[in-house]
């Protein structure tokens with residue numbers, strides 16, 4: 117039996133951040149991830165300055181590729197707005213591996229299947245034992261399934277469905293483009309240039325609203341990549357997009373029980389306007405680590421539900437999450 121003070125299930129931004137802070141406080145930490153890092157994570161890879169600040173990461177010190185945007189190109193029907201803002205893009209393949217290495221914890225490739233309590237400890241698959249357990253396994257987190265899903269069911273109206281691809285491409289337009297509600301998509305599509313000749317294109321929408329429209333992302337995808345070609349943004353024919361699902365934030369507060377904590381996508385914390393998940397994953401993990409170290413209660417109250425504070429953010433929130441409160445536009 118391998119023992120640790122804390123076991124973190126999942127080595128994405130949530131898991132690595134929690135492991136990093138627990139290690140800093142002197143705990144013996146073991147991270148279990150089903151994948152071997154570096155691993156592919158479907159994600160547009162947009163990171164905010166706030167998330168980098170929480171990670172204590174100066175963009176100039178990041179050792180991999182990073183693109184800086186000083187404005188975003190937002191499209192809706194025939195309108196285009198270019199609000200000034202500082203944002204970044206990274207490749208998750210590199211970013212997650214960098215953060216996990218930096219955490220300085222023991223990392224083992226292991227797919228967690230079974231979790232039980234024994235004499236105040238958590239025992240995983242009969243092989244690993246710890247006093248503290250952190251569920252950072254994303255949408256399909258086994259800690260969520262074993263310990264929290266009964267009491268904290270995720271709202272089906274908060275589920276997103278996405279389709280995307282990241283590939284080597286000699287892009288010419290260095291701007292980040294977002295298209296909202298094209299052809300009735302209950303979400304948005306993106307074009308995100310990455311460093312070192314990569315690009316990420318994709319689209320996502322609220323799963324339940326898609327079902328109501330009898331729509332499938334595959335059909336929206338065809339329209340979208342044709343548009344990219346027409347506009348001269350991406351002329352590519354070998355697409356092989358993949359799908360993934362995660363949850364935007366419901367009315368959830370802290371999710372912890374005894375010495376078990378849930379963070380990041382395992383809770384479902386992505387913002388209700390832009391579906392941004394990296395920042396909330398990092399922030400929730402800092403708070404969980406603080407709670408473990410100090411014994412203070414774990415609370416998610418300080419994590420913003422929105423990525424922005426403008427009228428547009430509130431409009432998007434109403435469109436994506438508003439039907440929960442019967443406020444669909």
Ligand SMILES: Cc1cc2nc3c(=O)[nH]c(=O)nc-3n(C[C@H](O)[C@H](O)[C@H](O)COP(=O)(O)OP(=O)(O)OC[C@H]3O[C@@H](n4cnc5c(N)ncnc54)[C@H](O)[C@@H]3O)c2cc1C
Pocket residue numbers: 125126127128129130131148149150151157158159160161162163226227228229252253254255256257258278279280318320360361362379380381382386391392393394395397
């Ligand atoms: C297509 C798409 C685009 C997105 N774009 C953005 C964006 O541009 N910006 C943004 O901020 N957010 C974006 N998001 C959301 C963002 O990717 C997530 O919110 C973020 O990755 C959450 O981090 P996490 O650490 O909680 O989970 P994850 O990054 O999913 O990490 C979970 C880890 O747990 C591991 N794991 C799972 N099950 C087990 C198991 N049984 N045993 C052991 N390990 C396990 C996985 O291998 C994985 O490494 C996007 C999401 C998608 C799907």
